[in-house]
Amino acid sequence: MPVARVVVDVMLKPEILDPQGQAVQRALPRLGYQGIADVRQGKRFELEVEGPVDEAALARIHELAETFLANTVIEDFVVKVEESVAAGESK
Template sequence: MATVVVDVMPKTEILDPQGKAVLGTLPRLGFAGFTDVRQGKRFELTFDGEVTDEVLAQVTELAGTLLSNPVIEDFEVHVEDAR
């Protein structure tokens, strides 16, 4: 089994109010030196078998149609571990 991970983040030109809220809270909690926070989503898909180029293409299609909004979000697909 292997885990294919899809990380989805807002495009850099899109305002991220959740990230800004976290950034505003950091100094009040004693965390200094951070200049930006972006919040996104992570999807872990466990695949039974070998992760081939065809499987990665299928996950990429899935990420672009269901897991993300391609108008305002970018995504990356990678294999996290193979067991």
């Protein structure tokens, strides 16, 4: 049974204030890192999906992300298929 890794990236919408990202960004010059204009912090979910990731499976994962992984009032999300690994093959 092939297993595929599907990634769901969840980030705050651009217009939403990102205090965590700003805290990181404000600390950078003090740590000697210049030239980084902005930092945004979000969540990354890696889902190991059994079986082929066809249109139907992707639609289900999209629905799962929309209802469960992201708060779509303040967050955007992106679903990406990263790799397919036949079970038993080394990663």
